[in-house]
Amino acid sequence: MNNFAYAQPRRLESLLALLSPTPGETEVLAGGTDLVGLLRERVLTPERVVNVCDVEELQGVHEVPEGGALALGAAMRLDELHEHPLLESYTALHQAICGLRSLQYQAQSTLGGELCRRPRCWYFRAGHGLLADGGRLIREGDNRYHAIFDNAGPAKFVSASRLAPALIALDARAVLVGPEPEYLSVVPLEELYQTPIDESQRETILQPNQVLAQILLPQADASAAVASAAYEVRHGEGPDDPLAAAAVSLQIESGVVRQAKLVLGQVAPTPRVADTASRLLVGHAVDQLRAEAAGRAAVADATPLSRNEYKVQLAEVAATRAILKAAGLATGGFDE
């Protein structure tokens, strides 16, 4: 790890002032479970590291004054989210946090930090750039953990966030702030992510001097209960990245799905909203066959690389099981 200047601001205004508009000059420290590794491996060599964990505006869970939403501070630790009484009904979020299988990770990682984890692509981590020579190294090399969707361009890594599929399924929105404190934009969480087309872009739309400040979650509406679930196919019971993941939210009335949102993770450079599969669920009761049909639809247009065809099946299974789990049915896999 190179030497760098370190700042620990208390207010959003000073945080933004500390961030450079030049890419790579400053990096945000939001827990450090990912950034520290990137610094150690010298994949990132910022001149200044800005710790956002003490910034007041990024703390706590608040009801948004206009109503209808909860605002989750981006600097909240994952175990705080997990234990927060206002968040009890967001099942998929809890399952995603539990899925990390590491108390240390849950205690140290923050909401914003987790959503902005850099890809684990081993070519990126070895210093070959986010796209690994325009995608060539991945295409010709070992791509067993890489994308099976949206991989025709140079970007072939998979989005690393474990929470994003669950939060996107729950219709979360992201509040982005900067470069000025009053410059604020709210986007659906799926729009935070992008598939970069060249090395000047990262995997989120955040500018170098912009931060993810809050996540807005729609408040549970008593008239239409939302059932949700997250399902990951993991190689082992540790915090290692899953091989495929899915999350879903279902609005069920009298046993029939009225609205559905299925999201795949670990399969594309961004979390992937599976629209066709989601639509297959609407208007029906969830049973094994219906869930399987949706799972198949979710991976119908997969384009696996030379070594990762197995991930197509894993993504299909993850999608099917997330739907079954949300509906309270047995997944058919190991006992959780």
Place this chain on the structure above:
Amino acid sequence: MANVQYQWPSASAAQLLGTRQRRLDGADKSTGAAKYTYDVNLPKQLIVKALDCPHAHCRIKSIDTSAARRVPGVVHVHVIKTPKKDADGNTVLPEVLFQGELLVAVAAETEGAAAEGVGKLKVEYEVLEPFVSEEELDAAVQAQRAKEGRPRVSIQAEPDDDVEDEEQFENDEIERLFREAKYVVEGYYGIDAITHCCLEPHGTTLHWQDGRLVAYLSTQNVSGCDDGFAAALDMTADDVDVHCEYIGGGFGSKFRPDYWGIAAAEISKKTGRPVKFMLERDQELMIAGNRPSGYLNVKLGADEKGVVQIWDSAQWGTSGVTGGGVADKWIPYVYEPPNYRRRSTFITTNTDQSRAWRAPNHPQACAMSQTAYDDLAAKMGANSYDIFERNLKHISSRQKAEVYAEEMKIGARLMDWQAKWHPHGKGPRRGSVVDGLGMAIHMWGGGANASTCQVKIHPDGGVESYCGTQDLGTGTRTICAMVLAETFGLPISAVNANIGTSKFPFSGASGGSTTVGAVAESHRRAGQDALAQLCEKVGEKLGVKPASLVAAAGRIHVAGKPDEGLSWREACSLLGMRPLEVTATFKRGQKTPLSDEGVGGVQMAHVEVDTATGQVRVKKIVAVQDMGLVLNPQTAESQIYGGVIMGIAYSLFEQRIMDPKTGAFLNSNLANYRLPRLGDVGEIVVEIYEPPDQRERGVIGLGEPPVISGGAAISNAVCNATGVRVPVLPMTPDRVLAAIKSQGRASS
């Protein structure tokens, strides 16, 4: 002085041996008070970081260190990979043959400055073609990276057989044996290269003191590394002290100072400052130890009972840059059919040379051959247990067939094997989950290494000992104290056992399960010698024969008459003004009643497989192990737990992944070099097999054996669950799915 008869107390007379004792350093380790090499920091030390070669195969055209030297805080730059001159005086560019080799070391005031210095080094490379596809035999042959070894053939010739043309005879006989076989099984099996992945990377903190080198080194060989430093630095070993009180993992990879240790000493000498040089995590994985890969095609023939009569295999694999691979000597493993032919091909790859990995050759040999025995059971529709038992008829092992048979019985009872058993692929299915059983057997030597112990008994009763051994974390320190305490009839706390530095009397390197025997020998011998001398004094004082005296419960007294004696302290006061100092040496290989070699063991696995995802979950492992006399059941069991977990690791998770194109080690970090977590381990049941006839053999090492048969046992359990063989370890989800799919294709 009467000749001392070295022996262990009987089971009934032993006071400490065979009782469960906690590690003496357990609390220090748990609280962080124990200082590992990584924890040693010396005043004014420099931190060294090194540039490692990013290419798997290249020539170094030039190295420019000027920018690195200008980084504030950088004190010294040391080029490790220097150009050489050939016989005609021409400069030969250094060739790098695997990724990660250290090229230049940068010493700086801080870690950050050292890292920045490394970042500023400019190296020009001429990139050459790498080869790392060790599983691809054809590709290796094509790349001229393959070299055939001498085949080993043993065919039982009848007296009237015509063996003029040996090869023709072998071919004919093998053909005949397969014709006559009731069952023939053909299979492909393999096991990928893995790394030692020590939690504490290799490295050292050292300094020079009045021309002498004092090195804190993470090593399994304190008594040998002083020579290692001395030879490389053109000095004599008396001027080197090596210290290692605690070590964070070695597994066979930490026997030498290594060239980075030598570089640290050179930098320290040059700068006059203490130096700390520990490898980075990726360097640890790339260059500090790996285990050879092995792949094998086999055809075997068995009689109607399932007893293998002919084994015909061709194997290949690599131990890295100088070729080599898994020794065919152990194929098939433990079992040795009456007829066999074994052919091997050794592949040279652009990967670091392998190092001894816990039970060198054995885990691979077991995983590549006892899987075939299990496939024979599957083909016969037989219970695997019966096939493993019947084949005990033909074994080549340092343990007896009857012992294996007993251990299998115990294992089967603990696993509830017969009740849980179902034929391969025919178990009940719950959702997409199936379960299965598998077993395998193993062997090891474990004879005692050389060791010398000095014991000092003070006139006030204090006891201390000195031995240049090391504790790999397995409880060696505790064993040293236990053996002396037993010998003197004292509590363990009364003995101050000192180990961990080359200043103490020589003791062999901790490799090959040789340490417990070594220290038990030297400490028991020194203890018995010292006690004999003390008994002379006590006998004189009491007017009894010294030979009639025993040391027990804090007293030295006439055997059977505790009142006729002296307390330990009273006895020691007879020594006068000076302590009693006794040194005893055990030479490796000498005939001894205290230790032996040759153990066996059985492991059984119960797993679940999710056939939709290829995930494997270990439910339970049963490990039955003999080891002669068990000194401390607690640390012995703990060794076995560790071995079993390592077995789970290389069965399901660990894998060195090389980029076929660039030759890079892609997962040289703990995020992608996968290891099992607590949740992956399942229930482990350990049973130590120690009937009187095994106990009588004395102490035998236990380090390697429990790591050997887990791979085959788990592979066999997965096969029993799914009905398909996942040929190569680790059985990652993609491989499990591929095996299931290929069988689906074959049967449709």
